[in-house]
Amino acid sequence: MMDKKLKLDIYKKIILSRRLEERIAELIKAGQVGGFMHPGVGQEALQVAAIATLRPDDYMMYAHRGVAYWVARGIPIERVLCDLSGREGGTNRGKGGVMHVVFPELGVLGESGTLGGCFPIAAGAGMSIKVKHEDKVVLCFFGDGTSNRGTFHESLNFCAVRKLPVIFLCENNGWAVSVPTEQSTSVKDIADRRHGYGVPGKTIDGNDVEQVYDAVSEAVAYARAGKGPSLIEGKTYRLWGHWIGDPDTYRSREEVEKHWRRDPLPIYENKLIEEKLLSEAAKAEIDKDARAQIDRAIAFMEKQPFMKPETALEDLYA
Ligand SMILES: Cc1ncc(C[n+]2csc(CCOP(=O)(O)OP(=O)(O)O)c2C)c(N)n1
Numbered sequence: 001m002m003d004k005k006l007k008l009d010i011y012k013k014i015i016l017s018r019r020l021e022e023r024i025a026e027l028i029k030a031g032q033v034g035g036f037m038h039p040g041v042g043q044e045a046l047q048v049a050a051i052a053t054l055r056p057d058d059y060m061m062y063a064h065r066g067v068a069y070w071v072a073r074g075i076p077i078e079r080v081l082c083d084l085s086g087r088e089g090g091t092n093r094g095k096g097g098v099m100h101v102v103f104p105e106l107g108v109l110g111e112s113g114t115l116g117g118c119f120p121i122a123a124g125a126g127m128s129i130k131v132k133h134e135d136k137v138v139l140c141f142f143g144d145g146t147s148n149r150g151t152f153h154e155s156l157n158f159c160a161v162r163k164l165p166v167i168f169l170c171e172n173n174g175w176a177v178s179v180p181t182e183q184s185t186s187v188k189d190i191a192d193r194r195h196g197y198g199v200p201g202k203t204i205d206g207n208d209v210e211q212v213y214d215a216v217s218e219a220v221a222y223a224r225a226g227k228g229p230s231l232i233e234g235k236t237y238r239l240w241g242h243w244i245g246d247p248d249t250y251r252s253r254e255e256v257e258k259h260w261r262r263d264p265l266p267i268y269e270n271k272l273i274e275e276k277l278l279s280e281a282a283k284a285e286i287d288k289d290a291r292a293q294i295d296r297a298i299a300f301m302e303k304q305p306f307m308k309p310e311t312a313l314e315d316l317y318a
Contacts, residue, residue, distance in 0.1 A: 027081075042240070054137070088305050143176060170190045170231070202215055239256070
């Protein structure tokens with residue numbers, strides 16, 4: 001059950017993520033952030049609500065879509081901005097660019113360089129928890145397209161056989177770049193793939209904060225009890241292009257507009273207003289506070305030096 005404080009905390013993090021992504025789009029246009037930033041606008045409810053079920057010492061493998069994973073986990077946004085802009089103040093001193101934020105203090109293990117690399121890493125983290133008899137879980141995010149990688153199937157099977165505490169959480173946004181899910185994927189509901197591995201799970205509305213929180217909490221409790229992995233699929237939609245700058249010519253405007261009417265942010269906002277947990281004045285205050293946090297973080301970022309080329313030779317293990 002979500003209490004009032006948690007509901008508002010999730011709301012604040014969704015707002016901060018949305019505003020931050022809007023500002024990052026401006027920084028990209030101004031040439032201050034390079035590389036391909038994959039925006040998560042429209043998917044924040046799923047990301048923030050799922051991460052809200054974790055304890056600070058749990059592990060998480062985020063996907064490539066947006067900033068909400070980092071905001072939700074509580075990584076300082078000025079550090080994230082330094083990573084994105086290749087500056088020394090980043091979590092990995094700016095070496096990772098737009099997709100590689102690392103924060104082991106909060107179990108954020110970074111991201112694989114290729115899609116699908118997250119699964120064996122998540123399975124490995126799950127294995128380490130079991131071997132060390134720790135009371136932790138691993139939350140692993142991935143897209144619908146990524147669920148077609150062999151690593152997904154091997155890792156889910158391995159986690160099921162070994163009963164590892166890993167939650168496989170698919171963000172099904174209907175597209176993998178310009179390919180609609182039905183053209184790349186053999187099942188309509190990706191959570192149906194659980195039957196091949198004998199694990200529990202379900203398909204839920206990924207734009208509904210409470211459904212996500214409840215389903216992921218159940219999977220986390222199952223994993224903590226030593227029962228093994230689960231496979232959850234949240235149906236959602238990528239409201240912006242695949243990357244910031246994507247001409248987005250492969251989808252009809254009608255389709256995109258239809259999904260803007262299902263934008264999780266106003267849906268959740270209206271729900272909180274109906275429940276009398278949020279007033280118009282509080283809403284304006286939260287928005288103002290998010291913008292002020294972002295202004296401060298950008299000011300910090302701008303003072304940080306760019307990464308030095310020799311830094312690339314540090315932290316190499318192989
Ligand atoms: C192994 C691999 N193949 C292809 C790519 C290029 N690529 C980056 S994102 C992406 C689409 C992934 O789709 P999905 O998993 O549905 O996630 P979404 O981008 O829709 O959030 C592709 C093909 C990659 N990074 N790694």
